[in-house]
Amino acid sequence: MGNLVSADWLAERLDQPDVAVIDCRFVLGKPEVGRAAYLAGHIPGALYFDLEQDLAGPKRPDGHGGRHPLPDSASLAARFSAAGIDETVTVVAYDDQELAMASRLWWLLRYLGHDRVAVLDGGWQAWQRGGYPVTTEIRPRAERRFVPRVRPAMLVTAADVKQRSAGTALLDSRSKERYSGQQEPIDRKAGHIPGALHFFYRENLRPDGTLRATSELRQRFASLDAYPEVIVYCGSGVTACVNLLALHQAGRPDAKLYLGSWSDWCSYDYPVATGEEPDDPPSAV
Structure with missing residues (x-):
């Protein structure tokens, strides 16, 4: 098992106690929609994680830190423990938002040192296309003890971005319109961080919402081979995780x-x- 699993793979393992399925459906600006969708029908055994309640911490009073700050490690560990996740459990995350919310959970678990995590390729739509069972039953998992082993090197701050070297590629994951400053529907300023390259996260996906083949992704990111360091951002640290997965x-x-x-x-x-x-790579790194 790698970073992705198919609906077929998951369907064969739904009853295994060492596989935890997490529904991450969420619509930005409509926080009630994801949970309502989960309650209306979900993959059997799946528990629900809310982007803003579970996968993000409280916003800072000084206005910094972004719209979806990092939750503290203790809170995340408690949430994962309550969901029956420990080092022996494989977590499969899914959503219906182009892998974005599921990839956020994938990144958070890896940040806390848990590599047994994958994204359901194609998400909820792939599960439905496969004709697999759906339920409204909520089955709690027996609590386990999740021990965080934080990997701080996976994360950078605004200061790190500002002080980055010429050998660092900075990728903006947002749409071209937001990147170029033609429109900004959410944040207070339009445009991008100076020097950032545009890599729209949706271009990692096939029309059916599954991730493109590894060979295609290698070709897409081939220009980054010249850079010893790569930093990825988006609007608030969510869709950037699709680029990180890719x-x-x-x-x-x-x-x-x-x-x-x-x-x-x-x-x-x-x-x-x-x-x-x-978008040319640096002449010397």
Whole structure:
């Protein structure tokens, strides 16, 4: 098992106690929709994790830290423990939002040192296409003890981004319109971090919502081979995780997340760029 599992793979293992399924469906701006969808029908045995209640911490009173800050490790560990997750359990996360919410959980678990985690390729839609069972029953899992082993090197701050070297590729995961500053429907400023390259997260996906083949992803990210360090951001550290998942598949598991992302960057008096950026790799690194 790698970073992705198919609906077939999961269907064969639903009854195994060492497999935990987590429903991460969530619609930004409509926080009640994901839980309502879960209650209306979900993969048998799945528990629900809310992006803003479970996979993000409280917003900072000073306005910094972004729209979906990192939860503290103790709170996350308690949440995972209550969901019956420990080092022996394989977690499979799914959503219906282009793998974004599931990839956020995938990243968070890996950040806490738990590598037995995968995203359901194609998400809820793939499960439905396969004709697999759906239920409204909620079956709690027996509590286990999750022990966090934080990997701080996976995470960077605004200061790290600002002070990055010329050998660091900074990837913006948002749409071209938001990256270029043509529109900004959510955050207080439009544009991108100066020097950031545009890698829209949706371009990692096939039309059916599954992740592209590894060979295609390697080709997509081939220009990054010249960079010894890669940092990824989006609006608030969610859709960037789809790029991180794709980069991992393409052989760049070292890529880091600027979790506060654009919503954090534009809360400071930091420079903002609009339009396009040159996408040539550095001449010397």
